[in-house]
Amino acid sequence: MAEVLIVDNDKHSRKEIRKYIEKSKFRFLTIFEANTAQRGLVLLKQSRPSTLILDISLPDMDGLKFGRSALQLYSDLPVIIVSHLKMFELVQEAINSGFSAYLLKPLSKNDLYQALERVLPLGLNQELHQTIKGNSHFSSDLKNPIESAIQFIQMNYGYSLTLKQVADQVYLSPSYFSRLFKEEVGMTFVEYLAFVRVEKAKSLLRISCLPIEVIANNTGFSNPSYFATTFKKLVGKTPSEYRDQFYFQEQGVNP
The missing domain is CATH 3.40.50.2300 (Response regulator)
Incomplete structure:
Protein backbone atom coordinates (compact mmCIF):
# COMPACT_ATOMS: atom_id res chain seq x y z
CA MET A 1 0.00 0.00 0.00
CA LYS A 133 -3.74 -8.83 -11.01
CA GLY A 134 -3.43 -10.43 -7.57
CA ASN A 135 -0.82 -12.99 -6.60
CA SER A 136 -1.22 -16.76 -6.58
CA HIS A 137 2.05 -17.80 -4.89
CA PHE A 138 1.40 -18.77 -1.28
CA SER A 139 3.01 -21.18 1.15
CA SER A 140 1.71 -21.58 4.70
CA ASP A 141 4.14 -21.49 7.63
CA LEU A 142 2.64 -23.82 10.23
CA LYS A 143 4.77 -22.27 12.97
CA ASN A 144 3.32 -18.83 12.25
CA PRO A 145 -0.28 -19.39 11.16
CA ILE A 146 -1.52 -15.83 11.67
CA GLU A 147 1.38 -14.30 9.76
CA SER A 148 0.64 -16.79 6.99
CA ALA A 149 -3.04 -15.86 7.10
CA ILE A 150 -2.17 -12.17 6.81
CA GLN A 151 0.06 -12.93 3.83
CA PHE A 152 -2.74 -14.92 2.21
CA ILE A 153 -5.22 -12.07 2.78
CA GLN A 154 -2.79 -9.50 1.40
CA MET A 155 -2.35 -11.64 -1.72
CA ASN A 156 -6.02 -12.50 -2.27
CA TYR A 157 -8.13 -9.68 -0.84
CA GLY A 158 -9.50 -9.00 -4.32
CA TYR A 159 -11.36 -12.31 -4.27
CA SER A 160 -14.28 -13.45 -2.14
CA LEU A 161 -12.78 -14.63 1.16
CA THR A 162 -14.41 -16.22 4.18
CA LEU A 163 -13.00 -16.91 7.60
CA LYS A 164 -13.25 -20.66 6.97
CA GLN A 165 -11.37 -20.42 3.67
CA VAL A 166 -8.46 -18.58 5.30
CA ALA A 167 -8.49 -20.83 8.37
CA ASP A 168 -8.26 -23.84 6.04
CA GLN A 169 -5.19 -22.33 4.38
CA VAL A 170 -3.33 -22.37 7.74
CA TYR A 171 -4.82 -25.68 8.92
CA LEU A 172 -6.76 -24.31 11.91
CA SER A 173 -10.39 -24.72 12.91
CA PRO A 174 -12.45 -21.59 12.15
CA SER A 175 -13.28 -20.97 15.83
CA TYR A 176 -9.67 -21.26 17.03
CA PHE A 177 -8.39 -19.26 14.06
CA SER A 178 -10.90 -16.49 14.82
CA ARG A 179 -9.78 -16.20 18.46
CA LEU A 180 -6.07 -16.37 17.63
CA PHE A 181 -6.38 -13.83 14.84
CA LYS A 182 -8.08 -11.28 17.12
CA GLU A 183 -5.46 -11.83 19.83
CA GLU A 184 -2.47 -11.32 17.53
CA VAL A 185 -3.76 -8.68 15.11
CA GLY A 186 -6.05 -6.68 17.39
CA MET A 187 -8.92 -6.88 14.89
CA THR A 188 -11.42 -9.54 13.96
CA PHE A 189 -10.92 -11.31 10.66
CA VAL A 190 -13.83 -9.37 9.11
CA GLU A 191 -12.51 -6.03 10.39
CA TYR A 192 -9.01 -6.73 9.10
CA LEU A 193 -10.23 -7.86 5.69
CA ALA A 194 -12.29 -4.67 5.33
CA PHE A 195 -9.29 -2.61 6.51
CA VAL A 196 -6.96 -4.19 3.93
CA ARG A 197 -9.46 -3.75 1.11
CA VAL A 198 -10.10 -0.10 1.96
CA GLU A 199 -6.37 0.64 2.27
CA LYS A 200 -5.76 -0.94 -1.14
CA ALA A 201 -8.63 1.09 -2.56
CA LYS A 202 -7.18 4.29 -1.06
CA SER A 203 -3.92 3.59 -2.86
CA LEU A 204 -5.67 3.12 -6.19
CA LEU A 205 -7.76 6.25 -5.69
CA ARG A 206 -4.54 8.22 -5.10
CA ILE A 207 -2.32 6.80 -7.83
CA SER A 208 -4.73 5.88 -10.62
CA CYS A 209 -7.67 7.25 -12.61
CA LEU A 210 -9.59 3.97 -12.54
CA PRO A 211 -13.37 4.32 -12.19
CA ILE A 212 -14.59 3.82 -8.64
CA GLU A 213 -16.69 0.77 -9.58
CA VAL A 214 -13.59 -0.86 -11.08
CA ILE A 215 -11.61 -0.16 -7.92
CA ALA A 216 -14.44 -1.60 -5.82
CA ASN A 217 -14.52 -4.77 -7.89
CA ASN A 218 -10.75 -5.24 -7.88
CA THR A 219 -10.42 -4.77 -4.13
CA GLY A 220 -12.94 -7.47 -3.26
CA PHE A 221 -16.15 -5.52 -2.69
CA SER A 222 -19.31 -7.17 -3.97
CA ASN A 223 -20.77 -3.93 -5.30
CA PRO A 224 -19.96 -0.19 -5.45
CA SER A 225 -22.65 0.67 -2.88
CA TYR A 226 -21.18 -1.64 -0.24
CA PHE A 227 -17.73 -0.33 -1.10
CA ALA A 228 -18.82 3.28 -0.59
CA THR A 229 -20.53 2.46 2.72
CA THR A 230 -17.53 0.57 4.10
CA PHE A 231 -15.06 3.15 2.82
CA LYS A 232 -16.89 6.06 4.47
CA LYS A 233 -17.23 4.15 7.72
CA LEU A 234 -13.45 3.59 7.93
CA VAL A 235 -12.12 6.75 6.28
CA GLY A 236 -14.81 9.33 7.05
CA LYS A 237 -15.17 10.29 3.39
CA THR A 238 -16.76 8.72 0.33
CA PRO A 239 -14.35 7.31 -2.27
CA SER A 240 -15.08 10.30 -4.54
CA GLU A 241 -14.43 12.80 -1.75
CA TYR A 242 -11.20 11.02 -0.85
CA ARG A 243 -9.96 11.12 -4.46
CA ASP A 244 -11.02 14.75 -4.92
CA GLN A 245 -8.94 15.95 -1.97
CA PHE A 246 -5.76 14.85 -3.75
CA TYR A 247 -6.88 16.47 -6.99
CA PHE A 248 -7.48 19.76 -5.22
CA GLN A 249 -4.11 19.53 -3.46
CA GLU A 250 -2.39 19.07 -6.81
CA GLN A 251 -4.20 22.16 -8.12
CA GLY A 252 -3.34 24.17 -4.99
CA VAL A 253 -7.02 24.66 -4.20
CA ASN A 254 -8.77 24.20 -0.85
CA PRO A 255 -11.92 22.14 -1.47
Whole structure:
Protein backbone atom coordinates (compact mmCIF):
# COMPACT_ATOMS: atom_id res chain seq x y z
CA MET A 1 0.00 0.00 0.00
CA ALA A 2 1.08 3.60 -0.56
CA GLU A 3 2.17 4.09 3.02
CA VAL A 4 5.26 5.03 4.99
CA LEU A 5 5.89 3.55 8.42
CA ILE A 6 8.24 5.62 10.61
CA VAL A 7 9.72 3.74 13.57
CA ASP A 8 11.68 6.15 15.76
CA ASN A 9 11.47 6.90 19.47
CA ASP A 10 12.42 10.54 18.82
CA LYS A 11 9.10 12.39 18.53
CA HIS A 12 10.76 15.47 17.00
CA SER A 13 12.40 13.32 14.32
CA ARG A 14 9.11 11.63 13.44
CA LYS A 15 7.39 15.00 13.24
CA GLU A 16 10.15 16.35 10.98
CA ILE A 17 9.95 13.41 8.57
CA ARG A 18 6.16 13.70 8.47
CA LYS A 19 6.41 17.43 7.71
CA TYR A 20 8.90 16.85 4.89
CA ILE A 21 6.70 14.21 3.28
CA GLU A 22 3.45 16.15 3.65
CA LYS A 23 4.99 19.20 1.97
CA SER A 24 6.39 17.28 -0.98
CA LYS A 25 5.13 15.45 -4.05
CA PHE A 26 5.03 12.36 -1.82
CA ARG A 27 2.13 13.80 0.20
CA PHE A 28 -0.19 11.13 -1.24
CA LEU A 29 1.53 8.67 1.11
CA THR A 30 -0.32 7.69 4.26
CA ILE A 31 2.04 8.01 7.24
CA PHE A 32 2.03 5.73 10.27
CA GLU A 33 4.30 6.19 13.29
CA ALA A 34 5.67 3.97 16.05
CA ASN A 35 8.04 4.85 18.90
CA THR A 36 9.01 1.25 19.71
CA ALA A 37 9.91 -1.86 17.76
CA GLN A 38 7.00 -3.70 19.35
CA ARG A 39 4.47 -1.17 18.10
CA GLY A 40 6.20 -1.01 14.73
CA LEU A 41 5.93 -4.77 14.33
CA VAL A 42 2.19 -4.64 15.02
CA LEU A 43 1.75 -1.98 12.31
CA LEU A 44 3.91 -3.99 9.90
CA LYS A 45 1.71 -7.05 10.38
CA GLN A 46 -1.50 -5.09 10.05
CA SER A 47 -0.55 -3.41 6.79
CA ARG A 48 2.42 -3.83 4.49
CA PRO A 49 3.83 -0.32 3.92
CA SER A 50 5.51 0.90 0.75
CA THR A 51 8.56 2.02 2.73
CA LEU A 52 9.92 1.65 6.26
CA ILE A 53 11.87 4.58 7.72
CA LEU A 54 13.76 3.33 10.75
CA ASP A 55 16.07 4.70 13.43
CA ILE A 56 18.83 2.36 14.62
CA SER A 57 18.43 3.33 18.29
CA LEU A 58 15.12 1.95 19.53
CA PRO A 59 14.34 1.46 23.23
CA ASP A 60 13.26 -2.18 22.97
CA MET A 61 15.27 -3.63 20.05
CA ASP A 62 18.33 -2.91 17.97
CA GLY A 63 17.11 -1.05 14.89
CA LEU A 64 19.17 -3.13 12.49
CA LYS A 65 17.65 -6.30 13.94
CA PHE A 66 14.17 -4.81 13.56
CA GLY A 67 14.90 -3.93 9.95
CA ARG A 68 16.01 -7.48 9.22
CA SER A 69 12.83 -8.78 10.87
CA ALA A 70 10.81 -6.49 8.61
CA LEU A 71 12.57 -7.91 5.56
CA GLN A 72 11.75 -11.43 6.75
CA LEU A 73 8.09 -10.43 6.63
CA TYR A 74 8.34 -8.57 3.30
CA SER A 75 11.52 -9.37 1.41
CA ASP A 76 11.13 -6.50 -1.09
CA LEU A 77 10.26 -3.81 1.48
CA PRO A 78 12.48 -0.71 1.06
CA VAL A 79 14.10 0.10 4.43
CA ILE A 80 15.57 3.57 4.95
CA ILE A 81 17.80 3.95 8.01
CA VAL A 82 18.02 7.36 9.73
CA SER A 83 20.59 7.80 12.51
CA HIS A 84 22.91 10.19 14.33
CA LEU A 85 25.58 7.49 14.23
CA LYS A 86 28.26 8.01 11.56
CA MET A 87 30.14 4.74 12.06
CA PHE A 88 31.22 3.09 8.82
CA GLU A 89 30.61 -0.35 10.33
CA LEU A 90 26.92 0.44 10.83
CA VAL A 91 26.54 1.71 7.29
CA GLN A 92 28.24 -1.42 5.99
CA GLU A 93 26.01 -3.63 8.12
CA ALA A 94 22.93 -1.80 6.86
CA ILE A 95 24.02 -2.37 3.26
CA ASN A 96 24.79 -6.02 3.92
CA SER A 97 21.35 -6.41 5.53
CA GLY A 98 19.72 -5.34 2.27
CA PHE A 99 18.51 -1.90 3.40
CA SER A 100 17.89 0.74 0.75
CA ALA A 101 19.48 3.84 2.29
CA TYR A 102 21.37 5.16 5.34
CA LEU A 103 20.62 8.83 6.08
CA LEU A 104 22.28 10.90 8.78
CA LYS A 105 20.46 13.09 11.29
CA PRO A 106 19.75 15.94 11.38
CA LEU A 107 17.90 14.80 8.30
CA SER A 108 18.20 16.71 5.06
CA LYS A 109 14.86 16.85 3.28
CA ASN A 110 16.62 16.60 -0.08
CA ASP A 111 18.36 13.40 1.01
CA LEU A 112 15.00 12.02 2.13
CA TYR A 113 13.33 12.99 -1.14
CA GLN A 114 16.11 11.39 -3.18
CA ALA A 115 15.82 8.19 -1.18
CA LEU A 116 12.04 8.08 -1.60
CA GLU A 117 12.38 8.87 -5.29
CA ARG A 118 14.72 5.92 -5.67
CA VAL A 119 12.73 3.32 -3.74
CA LEU A 120 9.08 4.29 -4.23
CA PRO A 121 8.26 4.27 -7.97
CA LEU A 122 9.05 0.58 -8.45
CA GLY A 123 7.19 -0.34 -5.29
CA LEU A 124 4.11 1.64 -6.27
CA ASN A 125 4.13 0.19 -9.78
CA GLN A 126 4.36 -3.30 -8.31
CA GLU A 127 1.57 -2.45 -5.89
CA LEU A 128 -0.71 -1.21 -8.65
CA HIS A 129 0.00 -4.35 -10.69
CA GLN A 130 -0.60 -6.65 -7.73
CA THR A 131 -3.79 -4.83 -6.77
CA ILE A 132 -5.25 -5.44 -10.19
CA LYS A 133 -3.74 -8.83 -11.01
CA GLY A 134 -3.43 -10.43 -7.57
CA ASN A 135 -0.82 -12.99 -6.60
CA SER A 136 -1.22 -16.76 -6.58
CA HIS A 137 2.05 -17.80 -4.89
CA PHE A 138 1.40 -18.77 -1.28
CA SER A 139 3.01 -21.18 1.15
CA SER A 140 1.71 -21.58 4.70
CA ASP A 141 4.14 -21.49 7.63
CA LEU A 142 2.64 -23.82 10.23
CA LYS A 143 4.77 -22.27 12.97
CA ASN A 144 3.32 -18.83 12.25
CA PRO A 145 -0.28 -19.39 11.16
CA ILE A 146 -1.52 -15.83 11.67
CA GLU A 147 1.38 -14.30 9.76
CA SER A 148 0.64 -16.79 6.99
CA ALA A 149 -3.04 -15.86 7.10
CA ILE A 150 -2.17 -12.17 6.81
CA GLN A 151 0.06 -12.93 3.83
CA PHE A 152 -2.74 -14.92 2.21
CA ILE A 153 -5.22 -12.07 2.78
CA GLN A 154 -2.79 -9.50 1.40
CA MET A 155 -2.35 -11.64 -1.72
CA ASN A 156 -6.02 -12.50 -2.27
CA TYR A 157 -8.13 -9.68 -0.84
CA GLY A 158 -9.50 -9.00 -4.32
CA TYR A 159 -11.36 -12.31 -4.27
CA SER A 160 -14.28 -13.45 -2.14
CA LEU A 161 -12.78 -14.63 1.16
CA THR A 162 -14.41 -16.22 4.18
CA LEU A 163 -13.00 -16.91 7.60
CA LYS A 164 -13.25 -20.66 6.97
CA GLN A 165 -11.37 -20.42 3.67
CA VAL A 166 -8.46 -18.58 5.30
CA ALA A 167 -8.49 -20.83 8.37
CA ASP A 168 -8.26 -23.84 6.04
CA GLN A 169 -5.19 -22.33 4.38
CA VAL A 170 -3.33 -22.37 7.74
CA TYR A 171 -4.82 -25.68 8.92
CA LEU A 172 -6.76 -24.31 11.91
CA SER A 173 -10.39 -24.72 12.91
CA PRO A 174 -12.45 -21.59 12.15
CA SER A 175 -13.28 -20.97 15.83
CA TYR A 176 -9.67 -21.26 17.03
CA PHE A 177 -8.39 -19.26 14.06
CA SER A 178 -10.90 -16.49 14.82
CA ARG A 179 -9.78 -16.20 18.46
CA LEU A 180 -6.07 -16.37 17.63
CA PHE A 181 -6.38 -13.83 14.84
CA LYS A 182 -8.08 -11.28 17.12
CA GLU A 183 -5.46 -11.83 19.83
CA GLU A 184 -2.47 -11.32 17.53
CA VAL A 185 -3.76 -8.68 15.11
CA GLY A 186 -6.05 -6.68 17.39
CA MET A 187 -8.92 -6.88 14.89
CA THR A 188 -11.42 -9.54 13.96
CA PHE A 189 -10.92 -11.31 10.66
CA VAL A 190 -13.83 -9.37 9.11
CA GLU A 191 -12.51 -6.03 10.39
CA TYR A 192 -9.01 -6.73 9.10
CA LEU A 193 -10.23 -7.86 5.69
CA ALA A 194 -12.29 -4.67 5.33
CA PHE A 195 -9.29 -2.61 6.51
CA VAL A 196 -6.96 -4.19 3.93
CA ARG A 197 -9.46 -3.75 1.11
CA VAL A 198 -10.10 -0.10 1.96
CA GLU A 199 -6.37 0.64 2.27
CA LYS A 200 -5.76 -0.94 -1.14
CA ALA A 201 -8.63 1.09 -2.56
CA LYS A 202 -7.18 4.29 -1.06
CA SER A 203 -3.92 3.59 -2.86
CA LEU A 204 -5.67 3.12 -6.19
CA LEU A 205 -7.76 6.25 -5.69
CA ARG A 206 -4.54 8.22 -5.10
CA ILE A 207 -2.32 6.80 -7.83
CA SER A 208 -4.73 5.88 -10.62
CA CYS A 209 -7.67 7.25 -12.61
CA LEU A 210 -9.59 3.97 -12.54
CA PRO A 211 -13.37 4.32 -12.19
CA ILE A 212 -14.59 3.82 -8.64
CA GLU A 213 -16.69 0.77 -9.58
CA VAL A 214 -13.59 -0.86 -11.08
CA ILE A 215 -11.61 -0.16 -7.92
CA ALA A 216 -14.44 -1.60 -5.82
CA ASN A 217 -14.52 -4.77 -7.89
CA ASN A 218 -10.75 -5.24 -7.88
CA THR A 219 -10.42 -4.77 -4.13
CA GLY A 220 -12.94 -7.47 -3.26
CA PHE A 221 -16.15 -5.52 -2.69
CA SER A 222 -19.31 -7.17 -3.97
CA ASN A 223 -20.77 -3.93 -5.30
CA PRO A 224 -19.96 -0.19 -5.45
CA SER A 225 -22.65 0.67 -2.88
CA TYR A 226 -21.18 -1.64 -0.24
CA PHE A 227 -17.73 -0.33 -1.10
CA ALA A 228 -18.82 3.28 -0.59
CA THR A 229 -20.53 2.46 2.72
CA THR A 230 -17.53 0.57 4.10
CA PHE A 231 -15.06 3.15 2.82
CA LYS A 232 -16.89 6.06 4.47
CA LYS A 233 -17.23 4.15 7.72
CA LEU A 234 -13.45 3.59 7.93
CA VAL A 235 -12.12 6.75 6.28
CA GLY A 236 -14.81 9.33 7.05
CA LYS A 237 -15.17 10.29 3.39
CA THR A 238 -16.76 8.72 0.33
CA PRO A 239 -14.35 7.31 -2.27
CA SER A 240 -15.08 10.30 -4.54
CA GLU A 241 -14.43 12.80 -1.75
CA TYR A 242 -11.20 11.02 -0.85
CA ARG A 243 -9.96 11.12 -4.46
CA ASP A 244 -11.02 14.75 -4.92
CA GLN A 245 -8.94 15.95 -1.97
CA PHE A 246 -5.76 14.85 -3.75
CA TYR A 247 -6.88 16.47 -6.99
CA PHE A 248 -7.48 19.76 -5.22
CA GLN A 249 -4.11 19.53 -3.46
CA GLU A 250 -2.39 19.07 -6.81
CA GLN A 251 -4.20 22.16 -8.12
CA GLY A 252 -3.34 24.17 -4.99
CA VAL A 253 -7.02 24.66 -4.20
CA ASN A 254 -8.77 24.20 -0.85
CA PRO A 255 -11.92 22.14 -1.47
